[in-house]
Amino acid sequence: MGGDNAPQTIVEGVEIARDEFLDVEFVLYGDRAQIDPLIHNTDRISIVQADEQIDMNDEPVRAIRRKKNSSMVMAATAVKNGEADALFSCGNTGALLAAGLLLVGRIKGITRPGLVSTLPVVSSDDQSFNLLDSGANADSKAEQLYQYALLGKYYATSVRGIKEPRIGLLNNGTEPHKGSKLTLEAHDLIAADESINFVGNVESRDLLEGVCDVVIADGFTGNAVLKAIEGTASSVMHLLKNTIMNSGVSGKLGALLLKSSLGEIKGKMDQSQYGGAVLLGVKAPVVKAHGASDAKTVYYTIKQIKSMIDGQMLPNFTEYFSAQQQKEDQAAVVDKK
């Protein structure tokens, strides 16, 4: 029920995905009266009636606690109870993060789950990079940034099929001695783990050029960088459009001749093909696609979720972090002795 064009575009996207992914079943939580007429073919699609909705103005944690019959809480509860494998919404981001944390639940050993977003590498035809944490947390510790490096590694391996993803740490300079207290400490933690293909500090100006596969940031800075990239790309494209519109006959003719090129650029900057933002560190994929998502984005997001599940991302996370946790628990016992 979440997003600007729900439930219409959600149902459309689900039907495309259902026709392509023959081993996936869909459960739609929401208002049956609205959803049912939109479905052309109910094969592998079921509806569970939800009498309430969480809207964009709801305070996230409060909404998750009180609106027990909302589509989001009911869907998250189904994931918690093992009735569904992943949670997907185009609705209130804060509420979805709260549902992920409070209902789906953290993986043991992860202190603060983080949000991973996917952005294009513009100098390449098919490359992209991940930014993690892109905004789940406003304040972070170095240990959490280190966990993001591990989570990001498993994510890039499962979803994007990169064997040894290049992990970079977002910083104010590339030299190892540069940074804030937080990034200096995080740098050392990440660098000390030999299982990570760490390329060191990276600067935000180089991200779109593909300087690494996964860039690690605290959620405040990650969010600011994500929005700066999105805003700048959008502003430059608008500027281009407006300048052409005001450029007289020759300019308009030029634009006509360039139409396919300009469309190509827009396509490359379009993030819908990368699916949604994923909350990593919880017990199942919890995925948020943009409120303005169209059917194509919904389809791509389902494809992305399928990759996480087929790629065994969650079992890999859980195994790694529970082994880590066990080591720490044993160390704590030894310390006490």
Add this chain to the structure above:
Amino acid sequence: MGGDNAPQTIVEGVEIARDEFLDVEFVLYGDRAQIDPLIHNTDRISIVQADEQIDMNDEPVRAIRRKKNSSMVMAATAVKNGEADALFSCGNTGALLAAGLLLVGRIKGITRPGLVSTLPVVSSDDQSFNLLDSGANADSKAEQLYQYALLGKYYATSVRGIKEPRIGLLNNGTEPHKGSKLTLEAHDLIAADESINFVGNVESRDLLEGVCDVVIADGFTGNAVLKAIEGTASSVMHLLKNTIMNSGVSGKLGALLLKSSLGEIKGKMDQSQYGGAVLLGVKAPVVKAHGASDAKTVYYTIKQIKSMIDGQMLPNFTEYFSAQQQKEDQAAVVDKK
């Protein structure tokens, strides 16, 4: 002597500025043998021989302490001694910041001077906005962000002639309750000062659309946002160029017809017209222009420095902060009694 094209472009820019600003005198610190032959007319331009230079690989603080005969240290010392009114360099940014802090010196009451950068508002023909701190400090406190709001206000008034500049706080959401510990605290400090025209929290995606005149950020986030904006604009423009180059005959013809429009866009994104980044909170303007600056940028930066001096920015700073300091000192004395 600093920058990619020094001293050639520096001298060219100085000569343009000298011809336009009849009340400005220039002192060039550097290698006389290289500089002297480049000057066409020595009217109001003098050279002071400096036997050393600080280069891009020098460790900033160490270089300022040891290279006493470098052009940068000598120029900063002249400012410190009142022999010059402002310090301008295209060289090593870190070293220039260190020279500002250690030689020119902090204004009493300012704990951490911050760097202010100027960026274009793309939806307007002549608007721009300031970002402060864009990278002088890696770790900041709320009190420092509040001081940046005050410094930014005086800067926008003096240099840009805006009577009541709209000050925004960079945050991860626009609602007043959003933010990190740091921004929540800074929000309250800035909001409590009625002398500031505070527009509240702003998001990085809205900066290029002119959401405020001055945006306040901690230096780590500000630096990340600045570089994300610069990198994205540059990547999108490159993408445009490459797509056109590979678009066949009709695309190339289209580009030819659009040439002036594309030039216009490039011109709008070009930051050289806004001069350099200014270290605010020290006793004189300390200004860094890009290492790749051409003569036009050097000229614009001198124009910018002249605005700061003509606009009485420094006396205004000093008066305000020394009055604040006096109040605090008196309060401390009363407390002790």
